[in-house]
Each structure stands twice: as C-alpha cells, then as structure tokens.
Amino acid sequence: MTDGTETTPAHRYTAALAGQIERRWQDYWADHGTYHAPNPVGPLAEQDKQLPSDKLFVQDMFPYPSGGGLHVGHPLGYIGVDTFARFNRMIGRNVLHTLGYDAFGLPAEQYAVQTGTHPRTTTEANIANMRRQLRALGLGHDERRSIATTDVEYYRWTQWIFLQIFNSYYDEKQDRARPIADLEKEYEDGTRATPDGRPWSELSRVERREVIDSHRLVYISDAPVNWAPGLGTVVANEEVTPDGRSERGNFPVFRKNLRQWMMRITSYADRLVDDLELLDWPEQIKTMQRNWIGRSRGANVRFAAGDAHIEVFTTRPDTLFGATYMVLAPEHPLVERLTANEWPEGTDERWTGGAATPGEAVADYRREASRKSELDRQENKEKTGVFTGSFAVNPVNGERIPVFIADYVLMGYGTGAIMAVPGQDQRDWDFATKFGLGIIRTVQPSEGFDGEAFTGEGPAINSTNEDLSLNGMGVEDAKKAIIAWLEEHGHGEGTVQYKLRDWLFARQRYWGEPFPIVYDEDGLPIALPEDQLPLELPDVEDYSPKTFDPEDADSEPQPPLAKATDWVEVTLDLGDGPKKYRRDTNVMPQWAGSCWYQLRYIDPTNTERFVDPENEKYWMGPRPAEHGVNDPGGLDLYVGGVEHAVLHLLYARFWHKVLFDLGHVSSKEPYRKLFNQGYIQAYAYVDSRGFYVPADEVEETDGRFFYNGEEVRQEYGKMGKSLKNIVTPDAMAENYGADTFRFYEMSMGPLEISRPWATKDVVGAQRFLQRLWRLVVDEETGALRVSDAELTDDDLRRLHKTIAGVREDYAELRFNTAGAKLIELNNYVTKVYGATQATPRALAEPLVLMLAPLCPHIAEELWHRLGHPDTLVYGPFPQADEKYLVEDTVEYPIQVNGKVRSRVTVAADAGKDDVQAAALADEKIVALLAGGEPRKVIVVPGRLVNVVL
C-alpha cells in the first residue's frame, strides 16, 4: 500500500494525494454547478446561454436508499453512465444526468420498524449517507434535479398523476385514454347507451357514478387478489413468485376476495406488446415482457351442453374437428349445472373417480383440488379429473363429447374451459390416453413423426362437414376459414387473450403515497381537487402494519392509516358545502414513484406542472431525424439490472402511455434505449462448520484456500454482509482513490457482463494512473515536466490511432477497451519519454483529456497544472486526424494453405496484383512452391495473402 511514508517521493500519486485532489475537485464542481444542465424554459433555464439542440438524457435505475450503504457492486452502472455522460458532455452535448431515490416502500418501512424510528428519519439519513458515498465517486450529477419519491413536493405530483388516471377511461375505438368527462357527455347526449338501456337522466346519482366508475383506468374491484398475511398487505401479480410467495420477504400468498384498487393496464396490453418493436432494448427483456403480457390470438367457441353453453378459448380453432372431450376448471361456475344425477349407461370406470354418482365424484375432486397449492399443481403433472356425467355437442360436426373437470385447466386463464384436442395437444393427449378417450388427428404429422400429439405445421385432415372443408389447408388458412364459419353460424368468434391482469395498486402499509381519494356517504370514491394536493401522510402512533401468521389465509388486511381516525374522518367542502368524508386508508405501491421520475428529473422545481411540455419535448420528445421515423422518444440511455423486467419497466411504460394519451407528454415511451449492466460478484469462504469467514483474510495456496491455517471452501455469488465478503467504495477510495476505483471497475470487462471482484487487481489501475501522473508531474519536486517538443511521426500515429479508437469505444459503452487503449498509449509514452527530461505537451494533454470521462479528478488536476484555468468537463475532446490513421506501408502475412509462412511489406496503396506479385516473389514462398504453380491466390486488401497449393 502506498501511504506516503518517507521513502515515497513527496509528489507521487498515492491514495492520500488522490484523496486530496478528489475532494478539491468535488468541491469545485459543486461550487461552480459544473453539472447543471440548462432547460429550454422555466426555473432551470439559462437566459444568457445558447441551448445546444444536441442533448443527451441518461439515467440510472432509481436506487432504494438502504441502511447498509453501498458496496462496490452498486455503483458499477452509475460509473458507466457517468463515463458515458462525461464523454458526451466533452463533445458538446447538453447532458442531463442526475440520481434520485426510490425511498418509499416496504424495505424502508421494515428497516424503520427494526430501528424503531420514523421511516422519514431513517430514509433521510440513508439518503444523506448514500449521497456522501456517491459524491466521493465523482459522479457528475446535476444535484438540483435529484429528487426522492418521499419528498412531499414529489409525491404531490404522483398523486396528481393518479388523479389523471382516475379521471380517464379507455376509448376502444380511438385506442387511447380520454378524460372521463368525455364519457359522461356521451352518456348524457345518448351517443353511448347505458348498460341496462335506460336513459341517462333516469339513473340515480349513485347509479350514474357506478356506471362511470366502472370505466375508470383506476377503479375499485372486489376480486381475488394476492394477500400475504406475513407482510400484512396485498401485492400485485408481478410481485408473486412462480411458487406462490411474495417476492419481498418470501411469505406465502393467498388468493382472497378483497375490495382493492386496480389499474387498468390490460387496456394497454396490445400497445405494450406492439411498441416493444420501437424500443432499443435487450431482446431478453422484450421477451420477458411479451411472455408476461402473454397475448394469444385464437377464438372463443361455444359448445351446447343441455340447456347451457360452454364457452372455450382456443388458439387452435383449426383443430376443432379433433375435439373429443371437454374440460372445465374445477372452480368453473357451470360445473354444478353440468353435474348429472347419475352416471350415464356404460360410463368408463376410470372416469368416475370411484364414486357412486357424478355429484360425489365432482364434490370429492373439487375438494381435493382446492387443497392443492399452486406448487403442488405445478409439480404433479400427472393428469387427474372426473367426468361430470354430461355431454356437450361439437358445433362443427354434432358429435356428443363428454365433459370433464380437471385441474390442468385453470380458471384464471381464458374462459376456464377448454375443448380437448389430444391429436394436437400433448396435455390433452396425456389425459386422453389415461382416461381412454378418442384421439383424432386433424393435422397431418410430418414424415417420420413418431411423437404423440403433433403440434407442428401441416395440412389439415379429417376436417369436413356439409358446408365446410379445411382439409389440405395449412394451419393459418384453416384458422381463418374456421373462424369465418364459426362467426357466420353464431358458434363463436376470433378473439385475443392475455395473461396480463390488471395491476393491483393498493398496499396496506404506512410508508407510501396516500390516495388522494375520499368516500362520501354512499361509499363512492371522490377525487380530491387538485388544489388540495399534496395529501400528506399523517403521523401515527404505530406506523408498522398489522402482520399475521404467514399461513393464516383467513386474516384480513388492517392498514395502519385506518388507525389515524382524526385524519380519516374529515369535513371538506368539495363544491356543495362542508360535508363529512372518509379518507382512503391504503397507500400506493412502491412502483408508483418510479413510474414517472424521469419526467420530474426534467423539471424538478416546477410548481405549476409535473413537467413543462417544452422541457419534456426537448429532453424526451421523438427525434425522427436521429432515430428514425418510428422513434417513440424517451430518454436516451437507461441503465440498470435485469430484475425489473416486468415490474417497474412495464408499469412505467403504462403510466407514460396514459400521460401521452392525455396530451401531457410528447413521447410515447419513457425509455428509448435500455441497457442491462452485469453484476459484480464475489467469492465467499465457508469453514468446515459451514460458517462464513472474512473473505479478505483468506489466503490462497496452490488453488486451495486457508483462513487462519484452516482450509476453507470457496463459493461464488453475491456480495453480502452475511457472506462476509463486502467491499465498499469507501474502502476503495481510502486505499486507492476514487479515480483508481472507477478505472478498475470499468476495466474489469464489458458493462453488461457479470464478473468477480478482485481487490488485488485494483493495483493495476493505480499503477497506470501513477505512470500517467509521473509523465506530467515530477514526483520529487512536484514541478510540471512537459515540453513543447514536436511529436515524431510515430508519436502522431500512436496518438491519433488511440483517439479514434477511444472515441468509438466511449460512444459504444466499451469502457474496458477504451481504458486498455489509454494504458497502451501511456505505456508507449512512458517508454519513449519516461526517462527523458520532459513529456511533449502535445501528448500529455490529449492523454489527460481522454482519461477525463473515466477518471475525472486526476484529469482535472493535471489539466489545471498544465495551465488551463477552466474545467475540462466541457471538453475539448481530442479529434483524430485522418492523415495519421493511414499507413504508408502494410505488412502482409503470407499464408500457404491457411498457415502463415512468410511476410512481405508493400506500399499501402499497392494494387492486388502488386501484392500478389510481391507475395509470390518472396523467397520462402518460392521455396514452398518448388517451381509449381499455385492453384489459387487470394489477396485480401490490407489483410493478408493466401496461396493455395
């Protein structure tokens, strides 16, 4: 460790010196507002400054300010974005980069509960600590724009947007959201019929409200939701893991009917899928969103069953002729009506479940199914079910087919009932073979197919009735033909199904945005007028929610706000005189604040609007000239982990689209380009008892690991307190300096790749910066050691090649290779000038400038010492001169049958023939040819020559 002991030269770039330099420049930047980006209009506009039209809006995913502070994994993305932002600032762009805090939500509250203090106190202390840590990294944030979702002035606008959504409905014809007042007008003037056909004027006040409320984009529904007793709150579908537990806390989740706020995200399902095409996002995330929305096109088909009709959804209506039985989900509402009194004559024993009557069989099966958890149903894929004793009629051919109930059909998807086509569906095949049901192939399997159900493409077979034949048609044509036939005969229609469900938007917790809603004496929800926003959280005695035994499915949520009776019971004048109202006691989910924060970054101090339209247009509006005619707009680069693929990223797109529909923003999408950073992982070590030992005290010998002499086992994964392998940026700054840390972190590999942390490797970055420093500053005296010497031809070529490469690397987020090129140039300069009196200024300056995006403090310091009074944050970034990039001569490797055998050097502008002639004249090649003629000679200009014998 270099710690400035007496043997170290006084002006060496040690950690201590780096620390002084870093603090000085951090102060300078803060004092000068160096990273303040001007807006076109409003409080953050700058009158005297020309606003560059060339802008860049970059953003990191909103961090949650945790009590534990940062470890070295957290700032990976921040440093990457900062480096990119700094490069763009240096080439003249107006760059908006800041970082706010997603400070509401369960973790903040749980932490506050643990420490026994008010969530706001804890949250604010955590934010202050995180700001300190981030400042020490030298991130170029416009701190005026840093917001926290818990700021009252911020959540005022979260509530305002909620009311915008509340006061909107989805117009299916125009395919966009519109103000609810437009809908009311349609009912009033009769353009739109009321649900029961009565004139609008005859409906009571409450009836009208109920009609209107049923159309709102956020509405109260009494439907099954995910109740987590251990958390004391309901959670959204997106927050439930595949094995039926809460993502937060890993508590069991139960389906329970409750009155809850829902957001009508399903109205946007098509646009959320289709507009993915417009986005420059990783394919992986797009796929995850597509899967989650789960759009499938198909048909609803009605089968007569006695005096009832069973409606099924199918994506394969073309296989209708192959339907040999039907299945209802056990919970399907028609099950009771369809359960026969006794088994029909000759019922197969396998179908009865051993029961004497269908009634018993059905009751037994339903009871068993209800007892199975989601996980059991998933794990046990053995098909089970019982016959209801009833038959349905296949509308295409009049065949009577038996109706079963089975738990492989889920009530939650489609209509909760299917037509079973074992010939083309493996699940149906499995069920049919177990229960001895018929199998009819309606698609000709491909040659040599020896599987069971055939789900591939092929011509239809066995599919004719009196006025329809699908035989010979491909799957797509057959689908179209059968849907037309079904629609013509009234048996069904083409339709689209989605897996996506409406977003459950309420939480029974304390630390979140209160709903700006009150209830009148009829229990109807009423929006607070805008001038009563913000509605602030009340102080309560006990802000922790009531939690229950995690397994207690029968418990009921008890929101903490309900206990604040003085706040809940309120008298307000909402236009018709003072009246008593009751406030909503739910709070919004954590995702609410992060649905729109990019918009507030743009205009953080605007008190009139959530964002000024002109500022939004400048920073986020579509720019077809740069991004193509279909550019949806949005910020220019959004960097974060992959874990928010279907939560934050879906919700934020949804809100943004609502705001777009209502004319509040000009961009269709919030995030034009998304980039998923990798993670920094770490080794952890476990001793023979299974306990973790401090990773930084483990020693490696011959590939084995020892702690206090005892052998320990190496594990690889996350950094975590309990794993005793945390490395903090604070420790890195103290031991090496923030610039060294930044450089090392960026040089570890491409930003999108996960890689293991290795503290011992950091010294490489430190040595590089020390060498560079030494080229400019005399380590003994601190004097500048640069000269005005002319650069040699070799110097110029190396320099300009580096400039060209580094520019490209920075622009493409390849910070690891940019760093390597800088080291390469630095090593060259060291070799040539390190031992001389001085380094040519014409080499030192561009080197310093090119380093600045990665290591801003040392670059500023050297730039300053080189005699420049102003910051280099605004450039200039060196420009490569083409004339130094072209070589006079080129050395061609000569391959013989693909193996390099010799080399020739020819003029760079030599023609193919000249190169070939030179290659064939080479003595080693002549020897290899031994007088014979080559079969072929391939000359790749500028690359190589290959002689084929």
Next chain:
RNA sequence: GCCCCCGUAGCCCAAUUGGCAGAGGCACACGACUCAAAAUCGUGCAAGUGUGAGUUCGAGUCUCACCGGGGGCACCA
C-alpha cells in the same frame, strides 16, 4: 421439458465482425533501485479458443450435435 445468452493463457478480459489468436490488467519469473524489504521501474513467460463434426482458400467468429455455466418460461388451452 421448451427458449435465450456465455465458454479464448493460472485469473479478469481483447481480437477491425470470416483474414496473422493478444490490446490491457492481475499473478508468476528475472533484472534495476535498496543494507534489506515494500513500493516503483524494466524485461520476460504463458492458451491454439469447452468437445466433436461440417461449410470455406481461410473459423474464436458461420452451421449442426454434445458437455459445462448463467438466465427466462413452464399444465396459459
């Protein structure tokens, strides 16, 4: 089970997108400095690209199969 991504020196990573496998860093060895060590500086060492086939004049790069690692989906009709 299905789909996607990744396997290059002991380790982290490059490779102009089909053209000489090596840019950079760590580790290691040797040398310089030092009474010595650390730090620093210099020099050097190292894999034929997970395995096997194929396409090609030429494959780390393209195709197929397999092995290993990571991720997503999973009775969604």
